[in-house]
Amino acid sequence: MINLVNLVNLVNLVNLVNLVNLVNLVNLVNIVNIVTRTTLFALILLAASPAFAQDNYKLGPDSMLQQGVPLGVVTQHKWTSKKVFPGTVRDYWIYVPRQYDGKSPAAVMVFQDGGTYVNTKRSFRIPTVFDNLIHKGEMPVTIGIFLNPGSIPATRPGGKPRRNRSFEYDTLSGQYARFLLEEILPEVGKRYKLSDDPALRAICGISSGGICAWTVAWERPDQFSKVLSHVGSFTNIRGGHVYPAVIRKTEPKPIRIFLQDGTNDLDNLHGSWPLSNRQMAAALKFSKYDHKFVMGTGGHNGRHGGAIMPESLKWLWRGWNEKTTAGEKKSR
Amino acid sequence: MTRFPTRVRRVRLARLAWTVLLCCGSIASAQDMPLTQVLLPGESWQLVGSGYRFTEGPAVDSAGNVFFTDIPNDRIHRIDAVTGTVTVFAEKTARTNGLMFGSDGLLYGCRNGDKQVVAYAADGSHTVIASDISCNDLVVGSDLRLFVTDPGGGKVWTIDAKRHKRVVAEGISPNGVILWPGEGTLVVTERNHPHLWTYRVEPDGSLSHRERYYLPLRLLPGRDRPGSDGMTVDTNGRLYVTSHAGVQMFDPTGRMGGVIAKPHGGSLANVVFGGPKRNVMYVTAGDRVYRRKTRVQGVAYFLKPQARRR
Numbered sequence A: 001m002i003n004l005v006n007l008v009n010l011v012n013l014v015n016l017v018n019l020v021n022l023v024n025l026v027n028l029v030n031i032v033n034i035v036t037r038t039t040l041f042a043l044i045l046l047a048a049s050p051a052f053a054q055d056n057y058k059l060g061p062d063s064m065l066q067q068g069v070p071l072g073v074v075t076q077h078k079w080t081s082k083k084v085f086p087g088t089v090r091d092y093w094i095y096v097p098r099q100y101d102g103k104s105p106a107a108v109m110v111f112q113d114g115g116t117y118v119n120t121k122r123s124f125r126i127p128t129v130f131d132n133l134i135h136k137g138e139m140p141v142t143i144g145i146f147l148n149p150g151s152i153p154a155t156r157p158g159g160k161p162r163r164n165r166s167f168e169y170d171t172l173s174g175q176y177a178r179f180l181l182e183e184i185l186p187e188v189g190k191r192y193k194l195s196d197d198p199a200l201r202a203i204c205g206i207s208s209g210g211i212c213a214w215t216v217a218w219e220r221p222d223q224f225s226k227v228l229s230h231v232g233s234f235t236n237i238r239g240g241h242v243y244p245a246v247i248r249k250t251e252p253k254p255i256r257i258f259l260q261d262g263t264n265d266l267d268n269l270h271g272s273w274p275l276s277n278r279q280m281a282a283a284l285k286f287s288k289y290d291h292k293f294v295m296g297t298g299g300h301n302g303r304h305g306g307a308i309m310p311e312s313l314k315w316l317w318r319g320w321n322e323k324t325t326a327g328e329k330k331s332r
Numbered sequence B: 001m002t003r004f005p006t007r008v009r010r011v012r013l014a015r016l017a018w019t020v021l022l023c024c025g026s027i028a029s030a031q032d033m034p035l036t037q038v039l040l041p042g043e044s045w046q047l048v049g050s051g052y053r054f055t056e057g058p059a060v061d062s063a064g065n066v067f068f069t070d071i072p073n074d075r076i077h078r079i080d081a082v083t084g085t086v087t088v089f090a091e092k093t094a095r096t097n098g099l100m101f102g103s104d105g106l107l108y109g110c111r112n113g114d115k116q117v118v119a120y121a122a123d124g125s126h127t128v129i130a131s132d133i134s135c136n137d138l139v140v141g142s143d144l145r146l147f148v149t150d151p152g153g154g155k156v157w158t159i160d161a162k163r164h165k166r167v168v169a170e171g172i173s174p175n176g177v178i179l180w181p182g183e184g185t186l187v188v189t190e191r192n193h194p195h196l197w198t199y200r201v202e203p204d205g206s207l208s209h210r211e212r213y214y215l216p217l218r219l220l221p222g223r224d225r226p227g228s229d230g231m232t233v234d235t236n237g238r239l240y241v242t243s244h245a246g247v248q249m250f251d252p253t254g255r256m257g258g259v260i261a262k263p264h265g266g267s268l269a270n271v272v273f274g275g276p277k278r279n280v281m282y283v284t285a286g287d288r289v290y291r292r293k294t295r296v297q298g299v300a301y302f303l304k305p306q307a308r309r310r
Helices: A003-014 A020-034 A039-049 A114-118 A126-135 A165-170 A173-188 A208-219 A240-248 A275-286 A303-307 A309-317 A322-329 B006-030 B301-307
Strands: A073-080 A087-096 A107-112 A142-147 A201-207 A228-232 A257-262 A290-296 B048-050 B054-060 B066-070 B075-079 B086-091 B098-099 B107-111 B116-120 B128-129 B138-140 B144-148 B156-158 B166-170 B177-179 B186-191 B194-200 B205-214 B231-233 B241-243 B246-250 B258-261 B270-274 B280-285 B286-295
Touching: A020 A309, A073 A173, A087 A114, A087 A126, A107 A114, A107 A173, A107 A208, A114 A126, A114 A201, A142 A173, A142 B166, A165 A173, A165 A208, A165 B205, A201 A208, A208 A240, A208 A257, A228 A309, A240 A275, A240 B098, A257 A275, A257 A303, A257 A309, A257 B098, A275 B231, A290 A309, A303 A309, A303 B144, B006 B048, B048 B075, B054 B107, B054 B270, B054 B280, B054 B286, B066 B098, B086 B280, B107 B128, B128 B156, B128 B246, B138 B177, B138 B301, B144 B241, B166 B205, B177 B231, B186 B205, B231 B270, B241 B270
Parallel strands: A107 A142, A107 A201, A201 A228, A228 A257, A257 A290, B054 B098
Antiparallel strands: A073 A087, A087 A142, B048 B286, B054 B066, B066 B075, B075 B086, B098 B107, B107 B116, B116 B128, B138 B144, B144 B156, B156 B166, B177 B186, B186 B194, B194 B205, B231 B241, B241 B246, B246 B258, B270 B280, B280 B286
């Protein structure tokens, strides 16, 4: 186990949040080059662990480019927070579907660890999946906002950046929701018309990004009503293990949630991910939430979540057309 | 086992690293730092000394000797790094509280009875660094810049190497204070709040971008105040804070990794890593001082120039 612990320390040396960030990959490779044989063992051990064998999920056609499907456009941006997470800097991406006409407001879906979800070569491939589903009318014309977690760079020579991911994602408060509502949505809204109907606002994340998605909807169900969680950290990282108990004893909120986890997910000092997700599902069932829970056999990664991404999105957005029509009728 | 030629090994390692990253990247976001990485099986607290009135301010020197203050008795004691023998280092210390060594070999202290920040020389004599300053605890950066807490006044002060003092944070009741390894971030405790504050340290010593980064602290059942006090950090960036519940350990992303049990039922004020390898955790606990061996190594800012040369 010591070797695994070393590996964990090693991985912690680099900010792996920005997985698409090549600089970090280069850093890791450099660090790997200088570590001892024991770490090689650890890597082999990890690679051979049961979690890997159980992660053999395949992507379907909705996660692949399809002929005749119009392609949306992804642009990359930087954001420096001045208000809600002051001093943090982060990359983010905006996906705009070809069907967006600039006149009617688009639905919105926000992704934590955005770099992971916007990447079209890995598991999630959201731009491709969105292209396909929007084309088929299985989800609304949706603008995707892919936010990386923030980091406060050090200004003193030799200082390390303050990595803000856990603070932003794991903390039980409305702060991240405020960040979206007071900084990000107004900024993206300068360029694109975004719907303010909570039924047309969804939020998604993996691991701590998953509990973050839930927390945003829990704090502001008037703003976000759809949640998609992959291997969500409903564990005691910063007290998030209490949600199942709190959900059972709180008047239900208008939230629709899709939860994915795997039997080989983490079991560590913060808790057991499979047990915590089961507890969440049981509490959501008890309080009669509109929810779906899919328990696979994978580990703490996005393979299973990626493979079922199209189905998850279809379930999450089901009835979007009727809902919008009803909303329009009501407003008339 | 067969040793691979270095180049082959590097290529394989790099390829494996890529595989791990691409296949299970999110594992990285959930890496953990449990107490088992810190504590040694079979090792527990050992009494170093007792019979004091209130111990505080543990500080390590370059040899690993630990100095602490017995505030009501106006004495600073020295614990020998090797033998563990406790001797008196200075007397009539005017309620000196927080202590830390600087890269100049002097022992900086909050001489609160005189409302001074001072520096003790090896013979126990002292020179005044700043006057008219109420102070509880301090941290000394590798450049001899000090950060000093004034709980009563609700201020954090900085004193630069030229001994100019100025207020850099207000509006909180600061108690313990520590710098991260690398000294880019300052952490401040408030005894009554279940979080620790982080600030970015600017090159001129001013503080910016305050955040409740370490949160939540553990509270004892039935209590709403953690009693967080002194802190120390290890070379992996873990942060240790004394509290009513014990020594609470946090990982570098602000997540609590575990609580180390208190050595006895009394109060727990401060913590430092001492010993020749700086791998022995020392705590000041009311009328006593305890220590225990660990698997980690404390950070001594005054050693930074050496560390850089390596």
